[in-house]
Amino acid sequence: MTQASSPSSTGRTLADLAAIDIDRLEKASAKKKDALRSIGISSVLDLLWCYPRRYIDRTRQADLRDLALGDEAVVLGVVTAVSSRRTRQGKAMVELTVNDGTGQMSVVFFNQAWRAKQLTVGTEALFFGTLKPYRGATQMSSPVVDVLVGMEGKIQGTQKTGRIIPVYPQSAKSGLSSFEIGTYVAEALRRAGALCDPLDEAMRDEFELLERTLAVRDIHAPETMDDITPARRRLAFDELFRLQLAVQLRRRVLERDAVSIRHEVDPDEVGSEGSLPTSLVGRFLAGLPFPLTAAQGRVLREIFVDMAGPLPMHRLLQGDVGSGKTVVALTAMLGAVQGGHQGALMAPTEVLAEQHLRSLRVLLEGLVLPDERRLGGERHVEIRLLTSSTSAPERRATLEGLATGEIDLVVGTHALLTDAVSFASLGLAVVDEQHRFGVEQRAQLRAKGRRDGEGGDPDLLVMTATPIPRSAAMVLFGDLEMSVLDELPPGRTPIETRWARSELEALSAFARVREEVAAGRQAYVVCPLVEGSDRVVASSAVEEARRLSEEELAGLRVGLLHGQMKAAEKDDVMTRFRAGELDVLVATTVIEVGVDVPNATVMLIEDAARFGIAQLHQLRGRVGRGSAKSFCFLLGDATSHEATTRLEALEASTDGFALAEVDLDLRGEGTIMGSRQKGRSDLALAKLSRDHELLALARELALKITDEDPDLTAHRELAEELRVTLDEEDAAFLFKG
Numbered sequence: 064m065t066q067a068s069s070p071s072s073t074g075r076t077l078a079d080l081a082a083i084d085i086d087r088l089e090k091a092s093a094k095k096k097d098a099l100r101s102i103g104i105s106s107v108l109d110l111l112w113c114y115p116r117r118y119i120d121r122t123r124q125a126d127l128r129d130l131a132l133g134d135e136a137v138v139l140g141v142v143t144a145v146s147s148r149r150t151r152q153g154k155a156m157v158e159l160t161v162n163d164g165t166g167q168m169s170v171v172f173f174n175q176a177w178r179a180k181q182l183t184v185g186t187e188a189l190f191f192g193t194l195k196p197y198r199g200a201t202q203m204s205s206p207v208v209d210v211l212v213g214m215e216g217k218i219q220g221t222q223k224t225g226r227i228i229p230v231y232p233q234s235a236k237s238g239l240s241s242f243e244i245g246t247y248v249a250e251a252l253r254r255a256g257a258l259c260d261p262l263d264e265a266m267r268d269e270f271e272l273l274e275r276t277l278a279v280r281d282i283h284a285p286e287t288m289d290d291i292t293p294a295r296r297r298l299a300f301d302e303l304f305r306l307q308l309a310v311q312l313r314r315r316v317l318e319r320d321a322v323s324i325r326h327e328v329d330p331d332e333v334g335s336e337g338s339l340p341t342s343l344v345g346r347f348l349a350g351l352p353f354p355l356t357a358a359q360g361r362v363l364r365e366i367f368v369d370m371a372g373p374l375p376m377h378r379l380l381q382g383d384v385g386s387g388k389t390v391v392a393l394t395a396m397l398g399a400v401q402g403g404h405q406g407a408l409m410a411p412t413e414v415l416a417e418q419h420l421r422s423l424r425v426l427l428e429g430l431v432l433p434d435e436r437r438l439g440g441e442r443h444v445e446i447r448l449l450t451s452s453t454s455a456p457e458r459r460a461t462l463e464g465l466a467t468g469e470i471d472l473v474v475g476t477h478a479l480l481t482d483a484v485s486f487a488s489l490g491l492a493v494v495d496e497q498h499r500f501g502v503e504q505r506a507q508l509r510a511k512g513r514r515d516g517e518g519g520d521p522d523l524l525v526m527t528a529t530p531i532p533r534s535a536a537m538v539l540f541g542d543l544e545m546s547v548l549d550e551l552p553p554g555r556t557p558i559e560t561r562w563a564r565s566e567l568e569a570l571s572a573f574a575r576v577r578e579e580v581a582a583g584r585q586a587y588v589v590c591p592l593v594e595g596s597d598r599v600v601a602s603s604a605v606e607e608a609r610r611l612s613e614e615e616l617a618g619l620r621v622g623l624l625h626g627q628m629k630a631a632e633k634d635d636v637m638t639r640f641r642a643g644e645l646d647v648l649v650a651t652t653v654i655e656v657g658v659d660v661p662n663a664t665v666m667l668i669e670d671a672a673r674f675g676i677a678q679l680h681q682l683r684g685r686v687g688r689g690s691a692k693s694f695c696f697l698l699g700d701a702t703s704h705e706a707t708t709r710l711e712a713l714e715a716s717t718d719g720f721a722l723a724e725v726d727l728d729l730r731g732e733g734t735i736m737g738s739r740q741k742g743r744s745d746l747a748l749a750k751l752s753r754d755h756e757l758l759a760l761a762r763e764l765a766l767k768i769t770d771e772d773p774d775l776t777a778h779r780e781l782a783e784e785l786r787v788t789l790d791e792e793d794a795a796f797l798f799k800g
């Protein structure tokens with residue numbers, strides 16, 4: 064390959080490729096073009112970004128002749144016979160004979176009747192599975208299948224020329240074979256010619272990255288297996304780099320027109336016990352019934368350094384369930400209050416907002432601050448709740464108090480973002496939620512800090528209730544500084560978790576509930592996850608609570624909590640449970656976050672396989688809050704291999720960060736990133752659980768470029784790539800004006 068200093072700056076850009084409709088493909092029929100569109104491929108760029116799932120190295124491919132029983136093998140063969148029937152148990156069974164030119168085997172599928180239509184005689188496909196003996200023959204049962212050439216393709220020969228065959232993802236629904244996709248990709252590659260590379264040679268050398276045209280060619284049509292890794296590395300880098308670039312740009316935009324409030328906080332005050340505290344923060348910390356953990360102290364100092372600093376804080380606080388985030392958040396808010404500003408805490412649900420208010424009130428008890436209206440006088444810290452169920456008169460009073468500054472702290476839901484809410488001086492906004500706080504909402508919050516151009520931007524602290532692996536956090540929250548509470552307060556007893564797989568084990572789990580109740584403690588039972596509207600969820604919870612109190616929990620005092628109950632009803636149930644007037648709380652996932660009753664020592668989760676790892680971990684975190692030993696029982700069968708892995712992971716670990724890694728590995732990035740990342744900003748090749756090093760490089764380069772060129776004016780190709788790949792909301796935010 065020739066290596067000029069900037070060899071490809073003239074080639075086609077991603078925008079060029081995105082502008083070429085697949086209509087222009089000569090090798091694809093109109094029907095196939097529709098099929099491509101149905102799987103989201105409508106431009107040449109989409110096509111080139113449809114990467115092979117794996118490759119077959121024909122030189123090293125196993126022949127049936129050479130394989131032994133018990134071998135796990137990949138067999139490339141042609142279907143020579145197909146039959147369908149029902150087994151004696153009534154399962155649909157499809158049996159194939161597959162011949163690879165050196166021998167033959169039988170392949171069977173159960174309950175996959177559609178295989179008979181997919182794998183017709185003459186179909187060439189790959190079969191991944193274990194060879195087992197069956198009635199004197201060699202058999203693979205339910206192998207993984209990749210169809211290379213279907214009968215419909217009827218293309219002979221071409222597939223055999225290359226030594227390495229790319230296998231493309233395919234769905235039975237679209238009716239596109241791997242071979243067909245490969246053919247279209249080959250045409251696109253050939254006709255696209257050279258591609259523009261936004262990374263110049265110096266950057267590529269520094270990061271050991273392949274040139275783009277080469278990378279795209281080698282990922283689709285490698286000459287040797289060794290070509291694949293460098294190609295994948297380059298293209299995965301590009302994916303991560305674009306995301307990091309977007310994240311860093313977003314941060315520059317926020318910083319560009321930021322007006323910081325320099326809070327009157329002193330990081331050194333945290334952890335300096337002994338000296339007589341005079342500040343509000345100092346007195347609050349000195350009055351806590353417990354010393355801060357080392358992690359809490361460290362994180363608070365990080366927060367105070369930001370709050371006192373010249374730029375508004377954008378910080379993410381991560382901490383496992385029970386690690387003590389609330390105390391940290393409250394101390395930070397008091398840091399704002401002591402300088403005459405206000406603090407707001409926004410929670411995702413009403414239940415959680417109410418819970419937060421309650422815990423904050425307990426922590427604030429007895430704390431006073433100087434009353435400016437009465438010389439030498441003192442007053443309490445004023446805190447209020449604001450949600451959509453707040454009564455009209457209360458709401459009016461709260462809005463007024465916030466506007467005049469008489470109220471110091473407010474806890475609420477998204478209701479806090481509405482126009483009616485204005486602050487005298489919002490100094491710190493704490494957002495407690497699991498999902499990404501949208502760009503739009505951040506702007507809304509920021510606007511609350513400024514009035515008629517006066518005032519400054521509130522500092523922002525985002526708390527996540529679910530730990531996120533560091534790599535994923537760098538992508539999702541890369542524009543936030545990160546603080547981690549990696550230590551639990553002392554005196555907790557670990558939660559023993561057991562997956563009760565059988566009826567018998569489930570019975571003994573309920574027996575444990577009775578034992579704990581007999582010993583004066585309490586339990587939660589989480590209802591099975593049902594699909595449907597909130598009403599459906601609620602009515603099934605009502606039904607389950609009724610059933611349980613007649614059967615497994617007969618004779619116990621059983622309460623019910625679900626999302627459709629009125630605020631007062633919820634309040635009432637929670638108050639009675641906290642007071643010990645109820646033994647068991649049957650609930651939907653509304654208890655997932657925030658509920659804090661130290662006397663509850665058993666958590667029983669019905670049909671646990673339907674919940675995700677993070678959710679199970681959150682639910683489990685409702686127990687183990689006191690000094691008594693706690694138990695968590697996961698009930699029900701696993702419905703898939705993945706579910707088994709999830710439940711076993713929960714049995715094995717109570718470390719939220721370790722579980723988050725398992726989750727990332729199981730589910731991949733797509734689900735963690737949620738609906739926000741879609742289409743072209745997806746990570747197709749990069750894998751966050753594996754590509755740590757590449758992610759760090761991408762971040763480094765993104766920082767370097769945005770440091771020197773915060774608007775990307777000198778990097779027009781990069782700016783253009785972002786426009787092509789980002790979703791509209793992000794692109795509009797980054798490139799407005």
Ligand code: ADP
Nearest residue numbers: 353354355356383384385386387388389390552
């Ligand atoms: P998180 O919000 O991180 O799940 P919380 O803030 O609700 O955790 O804290 C869980 C419990 O631990 C609360 O009852 C809280 O009062 C208590 N707690 C917090 N920090 C400490 C500490 N340093 N020492 C002892 N207990 C603590």
Ligand code: MG
Nearest residue numbers: 323324370372
């Ligand atoms: Mg500041």
